[in-house]
Amino acid sequence: DIQMTQSPSSVSASVGDRVTITCRASQGISSSLVWYQQKPGKAPKLLIDAASSLQSGVPSRFSGDGSGTDFTLTISSLQPEDSATYYCQQAHSFPLTFGGGTKVEIK
Amino acid sequence: EMQLVESGGGLVKPGGSLRLSCIASGFTFSSYSMYWVRQAPGQGLEWIASMNGRYSDIYYADSVRGRFTISRDNAKKSLYLQMNSLRADDTAVYYCVRDLTEGGGGFDPWGQGTLVTVSS
Numbered sequence: 001d002i003q004m005t006q007s008p009s010s011v012s013a014s015v016g017d018r019v020t021i022t023c024r025a026s027q028g029i030s031s032s033l034v035w036y037q038q039k040p041g042k043a044p045k046l047l048i049d050a051a052s053s054l055q056s057g058v059p060s061r062f063s064g065d066g067s068g069t070d071f072t073l074t075i076s077s078l079q080p081e082d083s084a085t086y087y088c089q090q091a092h093s094f095p096l097t098f099g100g101g102t103k104v105e106i107k
Numbered sequence: 108e109m110q111l112v113e114s115g116g117g118l119v120k121p122g123g124s125l126r127l128s129c130i131a132s133g134f135t136f137s138s139y140s141m142y143w144v145r146q147a148p149g150q151g152l153e154w155i156a157s158m159n160g161r162y163s164d165i166y167y168a169d170s171v172r173g174r175f176t177i178s179r180d181n182a183k184k185s186l187y188l189q190m191n192s193l194r195a196d197d198t199a200v201y202y203c204v205r206d207l208t209e210g211g212g213g214f215d216p217w218g219q220g221t222l223v224t225v226s227s
Contacts, residue, residue, distance in 0.1 A: 032212075034207075034212070034213035034214070036152075036214075038152075043202055043217035043218065043219060043220055044152065044202075044214075044217060045215075045217075046207060046213050046214060046215040049207055049212045049213040050212060055215070087151065087152055089152070089154075089213065089214075091211055091212055091213055094157070094166045095154060095166070095168050095169070096142075096154040096157070097154065098151055098152040098153065098154070099151075100151050101151045101152075
């Protein structure tokens with residue numbers, strides 16, 4: 001099974017800050033990496049697929065990068081509405097696996 | 108608008124059974140692989156089962172294999188999850204999700220989720 005490791009598990013940052021979340025796969029997954037945002041009591045929302053492809057309607061301050069085993073999600077200028085938990089997921093092979101999540105809080 | 112609506116959750120005793128349903132609308136259901144993903148209270152996301160549109164490719168997480176059965180009815184645009192031998196650690200919100208594209212690529216859209224509580 002491919003293990004997905006996210007770091008940090010939580011981050012507290014100010015409005016306007018740049019925030020970077022890292023996701024590492026235990027083996028190469030090419031670009032088959034997806035990022036989700038989940039707010040309390042809501043279903044996750046897909047932000048980025050294929051490691052760097054921004055979904056329609058997602059603000060351009062979100063960006064994804066990486067291939068192989070190392071990936072990043074960057075929020076270039078943190079906004080209050082970005083307070084949420086972010087998950088990565090590998091879509092390369094079964095069993096499909098998620099990272100443990102990164103909780104982003106606003107200072 | 109694409110939509111997935113789950114139903115069937117509730118309180119069940121350990122060892123009991125439950126059947127979840129998901130009705131899809133707004134897209135060609137038979138063209139997409141469908142999945143169940145769950146989230147235990149305060150925990151992360153866990154993929155548990157998948158079935159492709161032709162009923163031919165079925166996968167399960169180790170945690171549910173042999174106890175849960177995924178099925179679908181393309182004519183009814185419906186996805187199901189039969190859950191048997193339920194345990195306390197199966198307590199979670201269960202989401203019905205679709206492949207982002209017909210070729211895969213992530214989960215979108217998601218249903219609103221249905222809560223399953225396993226407790227005596």
